[in-house]
Amino acid sequence: MRPVGYHRTAAGRAGAAARWAALVVAGGLFLLPFAVLLRDGWSALPEVFSADVEVPFARSLLNSTVVAVLQTAGQLLLCSLAGYGLARIPYRHAPAVLYAIVATLMVPTAVTFVPSFVVVSSLGWLSDLRGLVVPGLFSALTVFLFRQHFLDFPASLEEAGRLDGLSRWGVFRRVVVPNSTGFFAAVAVIDFIGSWNQFLWPLVIAQDSDTWTVQVALSSLLTAQNPRTTLLFAAAAVSILPIVLVFVLLQRYLVRGVTETGLTGR
């Protein structure tokens, strides 16, 4: 953004050097924890999946994958449908419904984990995949973002679909969704990372070790009386591998998701 010519001055060159130095130092600090993780866990990597591990670690990786995939897919489906309905269907009470949905944003879900626990345990969903996945599907924030996105969607495209004889569902599925893949991908990446990394809810719901997610498994090892450090580091390194892959491959969508949606997942 700098005007041409600025870098040619001596002050400009000194400034540029200082900026580079700052970036390199900061970058080193940011990478240090990853390096430490690998250094301390490297020797135990082959043991991570052996039967000797105190917790069912492989199972927990599988659980996390299933939970993250189902939660991401389910949230995309439910929230995009709702967002589209709110943005495009001229229903008398739509504003009231939108208001009721957005109002729940005032109370962060993490704060209501006690009441949610009560409901989920009453449904008999403790230590059950349903208890881990279903309550997380209904994100008011995601609905709101989808609504904003669909409000900006070009009406002319929809009109064209309609002239081709598509139903409202047909328009949504064949016109709106295919033309919003970037947005869907952005939301999906953020959702997936948030779901993979969530901790408090699975800690409360997954009592039975067969339903532990990888974060719960790691945490139970970390807060144990005598943590087996090397193994723990190796397990942690394995646990961030899938998410680093998602990060590296889909970073474009991730950045877009963050900037366009402000979704945090935390």
Place this chain on the structure above:
Amino acid sequence: MSGRRAALAFWLFVGPFAAGLLVFAYVPIGWSAYLSLFDARNTVTPTAFVGLANYADVLTDRAFLSSIGTFTVFAALVIPVTVLLSLVLALLVNQVRVARAFFRSVFFLPFACSYVVASLVWKMSLFSGVDSGVANTVLGWFGGEPQAWVGTVDPPLYWVVLVTARLWLQLGFYMILFIAALQRVPAHLYEAAWVDGASPRWQTFRHVTLPGLRGALVAVLVLNLVNAYQAFDEFYNILGDSRGYPPFARPPLVYLYYTSLGSGGQDLGRGSAGALVLALVIALATVLSGRVLWRAR
């Protein structure tokens, strides 16, 4: 299309979500309000009505009040540093020409890491109490005595551990928000400032960049505040152990966890009352901070 058909279509699209939200957002809050009026220890279907006693209990409980205090300290430490450093990172990354994407990725990568993994690295390695811990090694270079970081209460060194962990995890995220805002500042404004003879660094920043960042600044502050309120993961994993949790640095969610589900009494009535009080506080804080910051521009 007729009103009834529109209604039908609307509910087919919105209904599934709305039903779920009803069951998993409205019902819990309602049930919680109900439980908060009962002595609900070890049960979700209590019978002993106690009126507002749980609220009185929570609001006079030192542990709850100090959890709000803990949050305040934590927010006061984390928020200003986060805003400042994420802005600095954004400016730095935005101004380099070579390897910009690389640096952006490096700073953003921790966002993909979980709080549990970060807690592990921070507790067991970076700030481990043994002499060979990374922080103690660095201290040693400068002739400092090794410290038991997590276990030192006086002075409260554990804050160093908690705050740096959160900074590492979230700075990249806020940096991205700032970068996005920076790139929306129209280039012609910079040129105009250049032509006007503004001293390139500070004045351009003050009069061109900063005004363009106000929206992002408000977003970063409010998100930061709400997220700090909900801190749980790193506190639980760094300070908690197999016996429970120490009485210091206990943020609100940790208090609620141990009160209602942990070894602190399985008291869902008091836990529900605390959750509702906290929800109210957060709702107010969000609205107020948003309003105040927005007006201040």
Place this chain on the structure above:
Amino acid sequence: MGAELSRRSFLAVAGLLGLTTACGSDTGREGSAEGTLRHWYHAYGEDGVQDAVRRYAAAYPGARVEVQWNPGDYDSKVLTALQNSAVPDVFEAQVKVDWVRQRQVVPLDDLLGGTREDFVGTLLESQTVDGALYGIPQAIDTQVLYYRPSLLERAGVAPPRTVDELVEATRRLTAGGVRGLFAGNDGGVGVLTAPLLWSAGLDLLSEDGEAPGFDDPRAATAFGKLRELHQGGGLLLGAPTDWADPGAFVDGLAAMQWTGLWNLPKITEAHGDDVGVLPFPRLDDAGADSVPVGAFSAMVNARSADVDAAKAYVKWLWVEQADHQVEFATAFGAHLPARKSLAERAESLRDGPGRDVVGFVTDSGRIASPARWPARANTALSDAVSRIAREGAGAEGELRAAVEVAKAEIDRQDR
């Protein structure tokens, strides 16, 4: 506006929910074969225990038993599970009055049969509420003060027989990278609270169990000693492993460590003859030496899908299988068997420090976690002790607040 929604959109949504439901039953506990019993243990630190208990479970002829190993905050997990879950069917814990009053656990008196006299009486009492037995003791655990006689000699310190001597020894043994005492990374708040009360002639509960036992100015004096320990600089904090693991003592990070008898094999392996043991010393002549005695007991969840099957399994393992009980108590770490007839089969306790500890348990053993001691009272007391010892808060005020909480909780228990 066109033909509107096909039924497919509805089906898609229904399908999603159906899908998650199906997977739920796949991965949830219903996935286990019908009649499987779930048995929870906390994570024992000694090598081999996990293999052993899985082996016992596999050998049970009456049903399929799945063992769950629980590192981390086990107490919280058990409490939450008992509240609303049919899992676990069987678990180890120490009986709490609240669980009995809420009918979360079932009486097990009928499992003992003719063996009742064989179990150590005080242990059975500690697992008994309102005249019924709710847990079958598995093995006796105790904790003692381990020290290295050679290090004490070199520093010119005698083995501490009073709390003041312990404070002094901790200070003087600290030199050259070795700290005087390790009692957990919380500086003894967790494990020394009860022994400090006993050292002053007090207790968690009064003798009749109807009131807190530390509503006394001497409690402040006792916890003030823990503050002195903290200020003396000789306490090891931030060790890689916590008090229940012998690591700090074995690796020479501390000259003395408060830890479990179960670590005796590892400790003698590391230091050979250079190991001494002591009970927690008395504050003064009005107090007493002590070692905490506890027994994890096998209990049955009242919400279990098959309470009778769970009871039958507990009877098989903890009443009938004497060989398993002996192996469990003595093969991996040192524990005392919970039954008199098995006591002489514990070879590691026949001589040396092991024999000393048996003497401590007989002479000065105290029940560490009484059934009538409420969880919330425990939190209040340990919070108070933490503030006194670690942050230097005023002892009288902190303890008064804890006494109030404990009184209210104890009264509530009997309502």
